[in-house]
Amino acid sequence: MSNSKPVADLEGLTRVRNLLSSRRTLSRFADKAVDRELVLGAIDVARWAPNHNLTEPWHFYVLGPEAIKTTIECVRARATEAKGEEMGRRKARRAENVPSWVVVTCRRSEDEIEQREDYAATSCAIHNMALYLWEAGVGMKWCTGSMANTTFYADALGLDSGPEFIVGILRIGYPLNLPTQKRKAASLVTTILE
Numbered sequence: 424m425s426n427s428k429p430v431a432d433l434e435g436l437t438r439v440r441n442l443l444s445s446r447r448t449l450s451r452f453a454d455k456a457v458d459r460e461l462v463l464g465a466i467d468v469a470r471w472a473p474n475h476n477l478t479e480p481w482h483f484y485v486l487g488p489e490a491i492k493t494t495i496e497c498v499r500a501r502a503t504e505a506k507g508e509e510m511g512r513r514k515a516r517r518a519e520n521v522p523s524w525v526v527v528t529c530r531r532s533e534d535e536i537e538q539r540e541d542y543a544a545t546s547c548a549i550h551n552m553a554l555y556l557w558e559a560g561v562g563m564k565w566c567t568g569s570m571a572n573t574t575f576y577a578d579a580l581g582l583d584s585g586p587e588f589i590v591g592i593l594r595i596g597y598p599l600n601l602p603t604q605k606r607k608a609a610s611l612v613t614t615i616l617e
């Protein structure tokens with residue numbers, strides 16, 4: 424990893440701006456495998472996220488075939504429980520079409536402020552992954568919901584929810600289509616305090 428600082432130029436800034444603003448959360452993926460090396464490369468850059476006191480609070484679980492099977496069954500079970508069997512089938516089918524999965528956890532801290540900071544850092548790490556992958560033409564969906572916010576799925580994967588908790592279940596793949604999104608104007612969310 425180079426320590427050289429990028430030189431600011433208009434072309435570079437435009438490229439970064441495009442990368443940041445064009446990235447979209449994907450719900451549907453093309454039927455195309457994602458190279459494991461690319462995913463590992465994304466994890467490699469995720470580590471460079473800012474993290475207070477260098478706690479490096481994150482862990483990345485790259486799911487293999489058995490863990491993916493478990494994941495799909497958990498998706499099915501949760502959707503069935505919440506919205507019935509038909510929805511369970513639909514959500515499981517959607518999950519079966521996800522080429523690659525990574526589960527990202529954050530260490531637990533007894534200190535409330537440290538926990539907030541570690542969670543923020545882990546979120547930055549996930550976004551590092553998202554941007555790296557997007558540059559390679561690969562998108563993701565960062566999922567939370569009851570799969571992440573209860574211990575049901577962590578237990579099924581064999582993770583110990585004592586020392587860590589799930590921050591994101593990442594569905595990764597090439598886009599089938601490109602969703603559109605909008606944001607409020609920066610002027611509406613910016614206040615200059617003199």
Ligand SMILES: Cc1cc2nc3c(=O)[nH]c(=O)nc-3n(C[C@H](O)[C@H](O)[C@H](O)COP(=O)(O)O)c2cc1C
Pocket residue numbers: 446447448449564565566567568604
């Ligand atoms: C912390 C976090 C949790 C999210 N959880 C979910 C989720 O459970 N399901 C989902 O469909 N999208 C989830 N998303 C993705 C957001 O819905 C998405 O970022 C938002 O709709 C804006 O779309 P964009 O990412 O394409 O700009 C999550 C995003 C974040 C940052």
